[in-house]
Amino acid sequence: MNDDAEYLLGVDGGGTSCRVRLSTVAGRVLGEARAGSANVRLGVDKAYAEILKATDEALNQAGLDRSVLARTFAGFGLAGAVDASRCQAVRDFAHPFAAVAVETDAHTACLGAHRGEDGGILILGTGSCGVYQQAGRFDVVGGWGFMISDQGSGAWLGLNLVRQSMLALDGVIAQTPLSQAVLAGFDHSHARVLNWSEQARPRDYGAFAPLVLQFAAQQDPLAIRLLQQCGQDAGDLLARLQQLGARRVCLMGGLSAPLRPWLPEALLGLLCAPVGDAMDGALLLARNLRNNAVQ
Template sequence: MSKQYWLGVDGGGTHCRVRLYDDQQQVVGEAVSGSGNLRLGVDQVFAHIITASLHVVRSAGLPDDTLAQVSVGMGMAGACQPQQQAEVAAYSHPFRAVSLLTDAHTACLGAFCGQPGAILILGTGSCGLYFDGQHFHSIGGWGFPISDGGSGAMLGLRLIQQSLLAFDGMQPVTELSQRLLEQLGGHPVDAVAWMDQAKPRDYAALASLVWQAYETGDALADRLVTQHLGDVRLLLRRLQQLGAGRCALMGGLAARTSAQLSAEFGHFLVDPQQDALYGAMLLARDGVELQGGLRT
């Protein structure tokens, strides 16, 4: 019987990472290729995955036809859309098999090595996910600005809103509110022009101003962080209600937020055991069943 391999794929908008494991769960190699955003087209995404996979097998001294022995677990941003799921399922690829979930699902699998547990992603956006051992339960993550409480983008949006209120005399002016307006051009009309071109990541980039000012005792920063922590508490408590006994915080705001909430949530907040690539490997190896990443 030929040897089997499992390939974990973590696909994002900028690039996708792949990691190849052998049948002993030893890492054969890793590689990075182009965008893993399925909205750009399944042909393009598979081309990037195949390119990266060939780089790994060739670097390991394996023949190209090793790909026929590889089962792939794909954790891809936006993979919950039925059309994209169908396109992936129908695609003629060189691999032994392909399984697809979102990158949040594979991050959750990796965080607890396939065992029950929850994650709360606090990055540009936010999303909570609990795996009970058989099913996934998702909360939030409907997209900025209508959802994503506790995210960097929401923190940046609220900073702008409060700074404009301060400019108009409806909130006290602070060093943070002044700095925000200066960064956007110096006047609310500049903020409007900025808004017309801004993406969620641009709002999220402003979150660092809040945390810097929070450390110096700025009153506006204190209010914004308090509101941010309230959003995160709401998400964490809902994950507990769903049955989660532990939760790993992930994303760019995870470390600062965890430091503020660790005493309150005690042993509920834990470090992830593995990453999303490991979770994608488990998806490929164990075939975790989920209706294409749809909410349950």
């Protein structure tokens, strides 16, 4: 490798895991790796620890060491980087890179899905978020966290499953095989559900999503009601992206394929396949950062 060579690093820093892709300026991929959560809400230092852990592995694959990071322009798409102060804290951190550009992981997912061209995405995973990008301007729909947002997501599905199961336990609504399966995991105990809920995080609720899908295939009425509502809520986000101007929207996230049959039929014509991933989008950020630096 040329001792003066410059490099690009794209980071897809999600709430569950962080992925990195190292490439040459010409676009040749040199290494990829994964580490733990890079959600900046958990601390900028913790996010960087996971990013650098994955970066070290990518460097190892490329036969490089950390000395090249001083010539590496990095684009970060990070969960929780939703405001200017958090993004500034990431840029100001004592990092080893030539420079760092920061957006949310939803922004970079949108950039990657359309390779920087106009278009939207609807992420349906543990959480949910819609993004529309037009000529470098981003509009965000939802994605404000589990307590106040995340409609149409796996966490929403799990939370409402637990709520409905508690109503069934109280006799307010009829039990179904799905509610019985959920409650069996808590020994049909109100206290056990309560104690679990006080510690549960979005991913814990999201872990119930496969169970809902399994029982929906068996025509369980509770599972079907939950998926109908989840599909309608996701459809509302999709409709808003259309109102903002999106003519192409990529569904992304672990719940996107299973939930597609439950989306409003009138909106299915918007959907298209992504041409790239979030690390491609992060590399676009890094490339723009590098190009601006050398102008």
